């Protein structure tokens with residue numbers, strides 16, 4: 001006999017799926033535990049229709065049951081009926097020496113399904129929180145409210161509005177140039193879409209170790225380097241990561257790493273100006289941003305969005321680097337502005353930010369990063385361009401420095 005009563009939930013269309021994913025991301029980004037978005041605590045996230053599974057690393061005094069219930073209420077209007085939470089809390093004094101679990105997040109100790117016990121049948125009133133419910137979403141923290149890292153003097157983010165403009169190549173060379181000027185430098189590769197620092201620094205085979213629940217950065221040419229790539233295995237491609245999971249992993253790399261005393265931590269940001277970039281910009285105490293662009297019109301428009309995002313989040317823009325500005329033919333020595341000219345200068349003028357430098361489009365620059373020995377290390381003919389950019393950064397960074405908070409404990 002046919003059973004017409006028991007209908008299977010309809011499969012989502014790609015558009016419904018994208019909308020629901022985006023709604024989940026927004027709720028997680030806006031929900032705060034203490035003063036920090038829960039998005040920065042997500043280490044795993046999977047959604048299968050109405051069922052959401054979250055792996056969370058929560059702070060010590062948090063209340064997982066309450067969080068689960070509140071998230072359930074917020075996500076119910078977006079079609080989420082069940083939330084499974086695998087929660088990991090910091091080890092207590094007894095277990096403090098334990099290292100981070102090598103097992104996958106699914107083996108975290110606490111698994112609950114609050115929606116199964118707390119969910120009410122869907123009624124129109126479920127669509128909106130009632131006025132008696134406490135407000136759950138709080139305003140995002142501002143840069144001014146973030147404590148500086150106790151061992152890091154300046155954090156510089158290198159960003160681009162658009163992919164493929166040479167942001168990572170510029171980051172690695174600027175970091176090495178700052179080191180050459182006598183600074184202690186660290187590099188955090190936060191580019192989830194294509195982590196390339198380990199390859200560009202020739203340490204792709206070295207994995208970071210864990211010590212007392214903290215990552216130990218890899219040593220690369222005397223710099224402390226950590227890459228989001230180290231957290232990925234072959235089944236977990238970065239491209240599949242969405243907002244909260246990505247920001248959670250990045251915050252973990254920043255907070256749970258035994259960074260040595262540094263003058264500069266240079267962060268290679270993912271390209272673009274979306275949620276991940278915004279969340280990072282709001283959670284990490286950044287001294288200033290460097291924007292990399294190429295001279296062509298489309299890249300410039302995206303670079304403008306980048307400048308505006310940093311202005312909105314009150315992060316000073318230290319300046320713009322124009323990459324691939326001019327090309328000199330190695331056969332005939334003819335110089336040509338392949339991607340147009342004057343773009344970096346235009347942005348610098350329009351937004352009143354310095355033009356830190358212009359780099360040529362040169363196969364030598366590419367060849368050196370491909371070999372894992374960037375131009376500054378190789379001390380080739382392009383090294384001086386990066387040294388000049390690093391000097392320009394040094395010249396104007398002091399006025400943006402944040403006071404160091406040496407009482408902060410991680």
Ligand SMILES: Nc1ncnc2c1ncn2[C@@H]1O[C@H](COP(=O)(O)OP(=O)(O)OP(=O)(O)O)[C@@H](O)[C@H]1O
Pocket residue numbers: 160162163164165166167168169170191194196271323324359360361362363364365366367369370
């Ligand atoms: N000035 C340059 N001259 C020649 N090649 C360059 C130059 N800058 C970068 N490249 C090359 O362009 C390619 C893209 O560079 P890179 O990976 O640094 O860009 P990106 O903006 O970080 O890219 P993504 O958005 O993928 O992270 C690389 O092959 C790099 O070697």
